[in-house]
Amino acid sequence: MVLKCIAIDDEPLALRLINDYVSRFPALQMVNTFEDAISGAEFLKHNPVDLLFVDINMPDITGIDLVRSLDVKPMVIFTTAHKNFAYEGFELEALDYVLKPIDIKRFTKAVEKAVDYYKYRSKPAEEAAEESLYVYSEYRMVKIDLGTIEYIESMEDYIKIHITNEKTILTLMPMKKVLEKLPASKFQRIHRSYIVPVNKIRSIQNRKVQLTDVELPISESYNDFARNWAKQK
Known part of the structure; x- marks a missing residue:
């Protein structure tokens, strides 16, 4: 079992960190990364993935608006520098959200939740x-x-x-x-x-x-x- 992932973040350093963290998990495969939400959203329209890491605050469109626009939604882990997480993220049933600067222990917890939920969802009801x-x-x-x-x-x-x-x-x-x-x-x-x-x-x-x-x-x-x-x- 390998979960296909993409990451979208307008901060190059944060994007590299997420990419590095993902590479440490055999259960994850980073398919692509994007520094702008529009390019990431366009990719997702034609390339379904299992897990999306996405920043909430981006200059073109927010991560929340991006997820809301998707017809087929993957599991979502929001990343944000703000402690006051938007209520809209709750409405979108985000799997988790991780505060920046992203700590590997907190990141691991979020990934384990994603893997666990994927296995749960794959079983007969x-x-x-x-x-x-x-x-x-x-x-x-x-x-x-x-x-x-x-x-x-x-x-x-x-x-x-x-x-x-x-x-x-x-x-x-x-x-x-x-x-x-x-x-x-x-x-x-x-x-x-x-x-x-x-x-x-x-x-x-x-x-x-x-x-x-x-x-x-x-x-x-x-x-x-x-x-x-x-x-x-």
């Missing part, structure tokens, strides 16, 4: 869903091992994913969509506001589900789940 959940949070993609999910909570347009011994992850996604990404045999919706992992249910009583550290309500429309769970015990 059913097989991939059995292992992990990928969501966008804080302007980058986050991988969540299914076994670490305590429960998922709806917050209107957002959802909160409660993780064992880790920070809660907030992502812009409706409950229906996240439920489609999860294996039905392992996760069940019990309320318009809650999804729970079946194997972490300790008990169900008085239309309430007792998990490891929290008790959640079961709405009337999901009573069938409670009855089916009780029959299996």
